[in-house]
Amino acid sequence: MEITEFRRAGHDLVDWMADYLNDVERLPVTPEVRPGDIRRSLPVSPPRTGEPAEQLMNDFGKLILPGMTHWGHPGFFAYFPSNASPPSMLAEMLTAAMGAQCMSWQTSPAATELEQVTMEWLRQMLGLPEGFTGVIQDTSSTATLVALLTARERATGFSAAIHGLQGPGQPLTVYASRERHSSVDKAVRLAGYGIESLRLIDLDDAYAMRPEALEAAITADVAQGMRPAAVVATTGTTGSTAIDPLRAIGEICRRHGVWLHVDASYAGSAAILPEKRWMIDGVEHADSFVFNPHKWLLVNFDCSAYFVRDVEALLRTFSASPEYLRTAHDAEVVNFRDWGIQLGRRFRALKLWWVIKSYGVEGLQAILRQHCEWAQAVAGWVSVDDRFELLAPVPLALVCFRLRPRAGEDLAAVNERNRELLARVNATRQVYLSHTVLGGRYTIRMAIGARATEARHVEEAWALIAASA
Ligand SMILES: *Cc1c(COP(=O)(O)O)cnc(C)c1O
Numbered sequence: 001m002e003i004t005e006f007r008r009a010g011h012d013l014v015d016w017m018a019d020y021l022n023d024v025e026r027l028p029v030t031p032e033v034r035p036g037d038i039r040r041s042l043p044v045s046p047p048r049t050g051e052p053a054e055q056l057m058n059d060f061g062k063l064i065l066p067g068m069t070h071w072g073h074p075g076f077f078a079y080f081p082s083n084a085s086p087p088s089m090l091a092e093m094l095t096a097a098m099g100a101q102c103m104s105w106q107t108s109p110a111a112t113e114l115e116q117v118t119m120e121w122l123r124q125m126l127g128l129p130e131g132f133t134g135v136i137q138d139t140s141s142t143a144t145l146v147a148l149l150t151a152r153e154r155a156t157g158f159s160a161a162i163h164g165l166q167g168p169g170q171p172l173t174v175y176a177s178r179e180r181h182s183s184v185d186k187a188v189r190l191a192g193y194g195i196e197s198l199r200l201i202d203l204d205d206a207y208a209m210r211p212e213a214l215e216a217a218i219t220a221d222v223a224q225g226m227r228p229a230a231v232v233a234t235t236g237t238t239g240s241t242a243i244d245p246l247r248a249i250g251e252i253c254r255r256h257g258v259w260l261h262v263d264a265s266y267a268g269s270a271a272i273l274p275e276k277r278w279m280i281d282g283v284e285h286a287d288s289f290v291f292n293p294h295k296w297l298l299v300n301f302d303c304s305a306y307f308v309r310d311v312e313a314l315l316r317t318f319s320a321s322p323e324y325l326r327t328a329h330d331a332e333v334v335n336f337r338d339w340g341i342q343l344g345r346r347f348r349a350l351k352l353w354w355v356i357k358s359y360g361v362e363g364l365q366a367i368l369r370q371h372c373e374w375a376q377a378v379a380g381w382v383s384v385d386d387r388f389e390l391l392a393p394v395p396l397a398l399v400c401f402r403l404r405p406r407a408g409e410d411l412a413a414v415n416e417r418n419r420e421l422l423a424r425v426n427a428t429r430q431v432y433l434s435h436t437v438l439g440g441r442y443t444i445r446m447a448i449g450a451r452a453t454e455a456r457h458v459e460e461a462w463a464l465i466a467a468s469a
Contacts, residue, residue, distance in 0.1 A: 001053060009053035016057070017089065021072070024452065028429035029073040031066055038067040069432070074450055074457040078434035080238070080266045080398070081449030085298035087358035091351035092300050102345045104325065105333035112334055115349035118356065122293070122305050125361055126271040129284045132307040135339040136348045140265040141183035143290035143306040144232065146314070146340050148174065148191040150288070151230035151259030153317040154310075170227035175199045175217060177209035177244055179237040181263060193229070206393050207240050207438060209233065211248035218256050230259040233286075235279050236267025239436040240392035240400045240443070243267070243279050250285020262289040268305070269296035270372070270396050272365055279395065296371075296397075296449050297364060298355050303348045306340075314339055371397040371448045374458045378446060381462050387469055391438050397448040402441060403469060415442035424468045431461045 001009075041063050071082050102111035119134025137143040155172055172193055176184045178200045188198045199221070202213040218228045231253050233244040246262065253260040262283060268291020270276040283289060289307045293299035308314050319338035321330070337343050359367070375397040382388045382401045392400040403421060405414040422435055422444050436443050444465075448458060 005053050009057065012057070021086065021452070024070050024073050025075070025457075027070055027073065029075045029432045030069050030426065030429050032429065033067050038063065072450055072452055073432070074452040074454060075431035075461060076450045076453075077446045077448060077461060078432045079445075080295050080447050082294060082301050083296060083298055083449055083451045084300040085355060085358075085451055087354040088298060088300040088351040091354040095347045095350050098347070100347050102347050103337040103343050104327060104335040105329055106327040106335075108347065109333075111345075111347045111349060112336060114353055115336065116334065118349045118352045119305060119307075121356060122352075123307060125356075125364075126268060126291070127274075127277050127280070128271075128289060128307055131309055132289065133309075133311050134305055134307045135336055136345075136352070137290070137304040137306045137340055138302045138342075138346075139294075140181075140263065140290050140292050140304050141186060142341060143288075143304050144181075144183050144261060144263060145187040145190055146306065146318070147232075147259070147261035147288040147290070147308075148187045148193070148230055150308070150313050150317045151261070152191050152193065154259060154313050155227055155229035158313075158316045170225060171197065172229040173197045173199055173218075173221045173226045174230045174232070175201055175214055175228065175258075176232040177201050177207075177234060177237070177242075178203055179207050179209075179239050179242055180232060180234055181238050181265065184232050184263070203242070207237060207242035209244040209249065211245055211252060214249060215252050218252065218258070222256070228256055228258045230261060232261045232263055235262055235264035236270075236396060238266070239445075240438055241267060241394075241396045241398045242392065243395060245282070246280060246285070247282025250282045253287075254285055259287045260285055262286045264289060264291040265304075266292065266295050266398075267396055269293065270368055272297075272361065273368055273372075276372075276396070293352060293355075296368065298359065298367070298451060299352050303352055367451070368397075371453075374448050374453075374455060375399050375446075378448070378458060378462055381466075385466060391441060391443050399446045399448075400436070400438060400443045401446070402443055411440060418442040418444060421465075421469055425465055428464060428468075431464060433461075433465075 070076065072084055100108040100111060102108045105112040115136055123132055123134055137146065152172060156169055174188050174193055174197055176198065185195060185198060189195050199217045201209050201217060204210050221228055231249060233246055233249045235243055250260055267279055271280050287309050290304060292304050294301040294303045315338050318340060336345055375394050378399045379390060379394045382390050382399065387403055388401050389404045390401050402418045419442055422433060426432055433444055433446050436445055
């Protein structure tokens, strides 16, 4: 593509993007396609000769767009949001234009230093204690794996283990609540603990970890000769945004010398609201903390903020400096390639910087606060409609509800009725909600957080649900 063609197509593309952002509401939020439809519409072999830019855009509009789920649609209430924003989109274009690979300070000094600055800004915005240092990871799943790898290295004495001085050692154990995210199980397996080392801790009535049960599990394991290595506490579980009690959990971890990793993937963003800081009370006991600006802080996927207290432990786990990567500045600078799994790194700090600059902390606070208020409104409508009931507290912007059981109706039947209701609502393609199962009960989840969502969309969504019921 010649630069003249790029310029023309680029201007057209930005116009298209602005129209899309204005009009996405008129598109169905989910596509009406069956598995294989899109693939069958595409050539099986690559084109032998190049095609003009118009052709690329035409094919995108004709073949791809109709097969997209629109996460930025104001009727998107499924899963957790992944709420992009205009300044973030522009920054992603700049990042793409420069195409820098930000593995070391030397390979793009501004990328490294901006990452340090924006992560410190985030630390202040969330009210995380001083002494936490941040690094951007691609996703929370990766950050949790990084945490469990570091915890394992620390528990086995770092280089002692590398040089085989440790012998077979004690079996290590990891703890998380029954409502933990599946990425914890994945990380336990990938980090080499073995899935049998993962202890699932019982829940209280609000689906949060019971600290007494954690203490009992750790004590029992120690008595059996195990070495408890890590606890993963969840601030805002994926099922219902349950908040594990960090202070009590943290005190147990301190007492037993166990690494505490806090998975606040979704809820962490809400800590920019002073009135939600109670969620992370006790976080000063944590060794690591992750949250996803790519979920609820208007930063395009992907951008996961990982904070760690003992940077030395992280570096001892991940640093590797072969000759071809050494630079003259290594002693004075941070090389983020040593702070995680991958070598190559995208320039993710730029979009984070632009989002924070463009909205300001107060602008971001106002948006999140509104989402939480609308969720309270939905919770109120659920409560006053006697066909429905809430299934979990609503501390943030996720509402978990279902149709109440009828007299004499068994669990399977009421679950089936709720499954049908969700299918009917989603079949309109005006809104998209998802589900989970809480305590055996089929649960409809309505997560408010798309940037384009306004009060009227929330009202219309509830009206649709109520009418469908
Ligand atoms: C979304 C989520 C994750 C996974 O996040 P990724 O960035 O997609 O890996 C992990 N834990 C919780 C609690 C989540 O809500």
